[in-house]
Amino acid sequence: MSLDSALLQLLVCPVCRGSLEPMGDEGLACAACAKVYPIFEDIPVMLAEEAVPLAAWQSGKRQSARSRLSGLGQAARAADTAVPGNDEAR
Numbered sequence: 108m109s110l111d112s113a114l115l116q117l118l119v120c121p122v123c124r125g126s127l128e129p130m131g132d133e134g135l136a137c138a139a140c141a142k143v144y145p146i147f148e149d150i151p152v153m154l155a156e157e158a159v160p161l162a163a164w165q166s167g168k169r170q171s172a173r174s175r176l177s178g179l180g181q182a183a184r185a186a187d188t189a190v191p192g193n194d195e196a197r
């Protein structure tokens with residue numbers, strides 16, 4: 108258990124202020140909202156827009172936020188290489 112249980116008791120759902128249940132070391136679930144807040148590198152992401160629906164989490168889509176972040180990186184790189192003349196200039 109990497110999350111401190113004292114810290115866990117301080118954390119509440121940002122939407123309904125309800126208590127959260129740990130989902131292993133990878134997320135914190137709000138039963139009332141049926142949402143899971145992902146934990147990245149031991150830091151809970153307590154943002155409503157990053158929450159994963161509980162059903163999606165349990166069906167293995169818990170990496171969605173992380174893969175979306177890497178997707179943003181790929182989009183940024185694609186935009187960079189899409190600048191006209193960029194390849195010839197270097």
Ligand SMILES: [Zn+2]
Binds near residue numbers: 140
């Ligand atoms: Zn909630």
